[in-house]
Amino acid sequence: MTSTADAPRSPGRPRSIRADEAIIEATLDLLAEGSTIEALSIEAIATRAGVGKATIYRRWAGKDALLLDALRRLKGxxxxxxxxxxxxxxxxxxxxxxxxxxxxxxxxxxxxxxxxxxxxxxxxxxxxxxxxxxxxxxxxxxxxxxxxxxxxxxxxxxxxxxxxxxxxxxxxxxxxxxxxxxxxxxxxxxxxxxxxxxx
Incomplete structure (x- = not known):
């Protein structure tokens, strides 16, 4: 009899490119609307992007990592x-x-x-x-x-x-x-x- 520990694990949900885009766009939109970097919060970004905070933290270690990707996108x-x-x-x-x-x-x-x-x-x-x-x-x-x-x-x-x-x-x-x-x-x-x- 095979234990559950030996059973193959089903893959997790694939990372959503649409969610990534929405999070980056929300970050840039909030900055363009006047939010300072200090005041910008993961909560505000999540709300604007229509995702949960956990979705952001699964993709980025924190606000600085997210900002880096968003600003790199902005620079082109x-x-x-x-x-x-x-x-x-x-x-x-x-x-x-x-x-x-x-x-x-x-x-x-x-x-x-x-x-x-x-x-x-x-x-x-x-x-x-x-x-x-x-x-x-x-x-x-x-x-x-x-x-x-x-x-x-x-x-x-x-x-x-x-x-x-x-x-x-x-x-x-x-x-x-x-x-x-x-x-x-x-x-x-x-x-x-x-x-x-x-x-």
Whole structure:
């Protein structure tokens, strides 16, 4: 006679992609409507998504893990440089800064700054989203040095800040409404290249 312990276990319910989507969407909707990261609760997300809290906890270890996935979704897929031209690759990466297909990003991303500045956990969350993007730009600049296109003595980290800053201030704060946002990535890259191109 076979004991129940020896009997094969039936598989659990398959994870619902629809529930995953509803939870991520609810998180982004609540942030876009003005909920701060600190005030955002699993209870509120569950209510908006139409699921139980247990459903969320089965998928994510906690709020930070859920936020990370939601904000990664908001940022979209990383731009992938073609590797043929350092200038073209930099224009691609600079053009992706602060550019989001999801209209909620314009409401959510500027609100992250206070949370990032107040909380070490939120700072780490932000860095985990931005770090891969920063690494891509770092690799393009280092490739430019290796190929002799860029000066060997450039400060790669400062150069990344020079390339990134103008796009962030323009797209997040609309610093100068007279600037042509479509042309700005090329103009920024060309201006910086003037100072770092190999002579």
């Amino acid at each position: 897929v990383l731009a992938q440089p073609a590797g043929h031209s350092v200038r073209d690759d930099l224009v691609l990466l600079v053009g992706a800064i602060g550019k989001n297909v999801d209209p909620r990003a314009a409401k959510i991303m500027p609100c992250l700054a206070p949370a990032v500045n107040r909380s070490a956990d939120q700072f780490q969350l932000y860095q985990s989203i931005i770090s891969p993007r920063r690494q891509l730009m770092r690799e393009v600049l280092r490739r430019g040095i290796d190929e002799g296109v860029l000066r060997a003595d450039i400060d790669v980290e400062v150069t990344m800040a020079l390339l990134t800053g103008p796009m962030l201030i323009q797209r997040v704060l609309q610093w100068n409404p007279d600037l042509d946002e479509q042309a700005l990535p090329e103009r920024v890259v060309d201006a910086v290249l003037e100072g770092i191109r190999a002579r």
